[in-house]
Amino acid sequence: xxxxxxxxxxxxxxxxxxxxxxxxxxxxxxxxxxxxxxxxxxxxxxxxxxxxxxxxxxxxxxxxxxxxxxxxxxxxxxxxxxxxxxxxxxxxxxxxxxxxxxxxxxxxxxxxxxxxxxxxxxxxxxxxxxxxxxxxxxxxxxxxxxxxxxxxxxxxxxxxxxxxxxxxxxxxxxxxxxxxxxxxxxxxxxxxxxxxxxxxxxxxxxxxxxxxxxxxxxxxxxxxxxxxxxxxxxxxxxxxxxxxxxxxxxxxxxxxxxxxxxxxxxxxxxxxxxxxxxxxxxxxxxxxxxxxxxxxxxxxxxxxxxxxxxxxxxxxxxxxxxxxxxxxxxxxxxxxxxxxxxxxxxxxxxxxxxxxxxxxxxxxxxxxxxxxxxxxxxxxxxxxxxxxxxxxxxxxxxxxxxxxxxxxxxxxxxxxxxxxxxxxxxxx
RNA sequence: GUGAGUGUAGCUCAAGUGGUUAGAGCACCAGGUUGUGAUCCUGGGGGUUGGGGGUUCGAGUCCCCUCACUCACCCCA
Numbered sequence: 001x002x003x004x005x006x007x008x009x010x011x012x013x014x015x016x017x018x019x020x021x022x023x024x025x026x027x028x029x030x031x032x033x034x035x036x037x038x039x040x041x042x043x044x045x046x047x048x049x050x051x052x053x054x055x056x057x058x059x060x061x062x063x064x065x066x067x068x069x070x071x072x073x074x075x076x077x078x079x080x081x082x083x084x085x086x087x088x089x090x091x092x093x094x095x096x097x098x099x100x101x102x103x104x105x106x107x108x109x110x111x112x113x114x115x116x117x118x119x120x121x122x123x124x125x126x127x128x129x130x131x132x133x134x135x136x137x138x139x140x141x142x143x144x145x146x147x148x149x150x151x152x153x154x155x156x157x158x159x160x161x162x163x164x165x166x167x168x169x170x171x172x173x174x175x176x177x178x179x180x181x182x183x184x185x186x187x188x189x190x191x192x193x194x195x196x197x198x199x200x201x202x203x204x205x206x207x208x209x210x211x212x213x214x215x216x217x218x219x220x221x222x223x224x225x226x227x228x229x230x231x232x233x234x235x236x237x238x239x240x241x242x243x244x245x246x247x248x249x250x251x252x253x254x255x256x257x258x259x260x261x262x263x264x265x266x267x268x269x270x271x272x273x274x275x276x277x278x279x280x281x282x283x284x285x286x287x288x289x290x291x292x293x294x295x296x297x298x299x300x301x302x303x304x305x306x307x308x309x310x311x312x313x314x315x316x317x318x319x320x321x322x323x324x325x326x327x328x329x330x331x332x333x334x335x336x337x338x339x340x341x342x343x344x345x346x347x348x349x350x351x352x353x354x355x356x357x358x359x360x361x362x363x364x365x366x367x368x369x370x371x372x373x374x375x376x377x378x379x380x381x382x383x384x385x386x387x388x389x390x391x392x393x394x395x396x397x398x399x400x401x402x403x404x405x406x407x408x409x410x411x412x413x414x415x416x417x418x419x420x421x422x423x424x425x426x427x428x
Numbered sequence: 429g430u431g432a433g434u435g436u437a438g439c440u441c442a443a444g445u446g447g448u449u450a451g452a453g454c455a456c457c458a459g460g461u462u463g464u465g466a467u468c469c470u471g472g473g474g475g476u477u478g479g480g481g482g483u484u485c486g487a488g489u490c491c492c493c494u495c496a497c498u499c500a501c502c503c504c505a
Binding site for chain 1: 458466478491501
């Protein structure tokens with residue numbers, strides 16, 4: 001019997017595990033310096049919890065099971081319902097704004113593709129209790145901060161921003177009735193996937209004539225820079241009804257991330273869920289899926305039985321992020337922990353002294369390794385030391401002398417150092 | 429879940445229209461008689477060709493099923 005990992009799941013060998021930690025460490029580091037606190041919840045929840053947010057249709061897209069007490073449970077496909085449940089339960093005692101992050105593994109019963117697996121890790125940033133556009137801007141800033149932390153730049157990455165209410169006003173201006181709004185958003189989301197003639201046809205059903213369709217389509221395809229809402233006004237004829245977008249625009253500039261962002265009215269995201277700002281983080285070549293997506297969801301906490309609580313946040317998966325970084329030349333093997341020193345012995349006398357020297361180094365916090373090979377051939381041992389990517393090799397002298405030869409494996413320089421100075425030397 | 433493509437060693441790939449015991453490089457392991465590491469020699473382990481069934485004297489190669497990956501749909505919470 002031979003087994004492989006189930007469809008859409010991954011095995012994490014040391015190299016992959018180091019890479020995964022590299023990403024999750026960055027998520028943690030960036031979250032914390034932006035003032036977010038880490039939370040987590042159970043990896044499975046009541047199936048009903050997910051139905052409340054997403055409806056009956058969600059059941060076919062997650063993994064669910066029945067426990068021995070006939071409870072219907074589901075492995076978490078997202079974290080937001082857990083978060084909403086947690087916030088709703090203690091909302092009155094939590095200081096506002098609530099700024100939480102987590103890095104859960106999530107499972108979805110989808111057909112896997114590049115950047116899309118059945119089990120993955122997702123960074124969640126959520127800011128609750130403020131309806132100010134500052135909160136929207138800060139969330140976007142956190143996403144940008146992460147990109148920057150991992151060495152990506154604003155030429156490679158763009159945050160594409162839209163706003164539900166603004167698009168609604170534009171659609172309304174073009175003559176779409178309120179009860180047709182949901183269908184209009186659906187059409188906007190799907191416009192690249194349907195034939196142009198069909199698009200015009202469907203738009204006509206919403207009350208738009210071909211001329212308006214053309215104008216609206218163009219307004220949605222154009223990317224507006226931050227600070228140029230005047231262009232957006234001109235293209236859409238929306239006038240002064242920009243609302244929060246106006247304020248968001250100023251905050252994005254004040255946070256210094258204007259060049260990372262652009263307005264893209266074609267960004268739609270989940271229909272039933274978001275209420276205001278929506279955004280996606282993209283790699284500009286378009287070769288990968290969205291790195292992250294999020295927005296404002298002011299009605300969710302109430303839906304879960306809590307007080308009316310405005311909220312904004314985003315999720316970022318590890319799969320696309322990883323693809324983008326690897327596309328840009330990052331090598332997962334470079335994230336493996338490297339030894340500070342590789343201790344080796346070229347003779348039997350030295351070999352007897354090796355364990356105590358290694359043990360002492362490790363007690364002092366030094367990452368120290370040694371060879372399991374029986375050979376005393378220093379050439380082979382040095383090759384192993386170099387392969388481990390240790391910074392130093394420490395060659396124990398065969399006699400009882402108090403020095404070891406410390407060799408810098410990058411430069412090749414070598415010098416005798418007293419054994420009691422070894423740990424401080426290699427930790428410098 | 430629907431449709432299409434792909435699948436040979438840990439990795440990258442070979443094996444004319446079916447034809448002996450499926451090969452190579454890299455990687456891994458071990459030696460090269462007594463102390464200094466890149467592209468030095470020598471040797472070794474590792475494959476039921478993703479798995480199962482069928483056609484055939486004979487299948488890595490043809491057919492069916494299944495599993496996984498890739499792409500589109502769906503969805504993107």
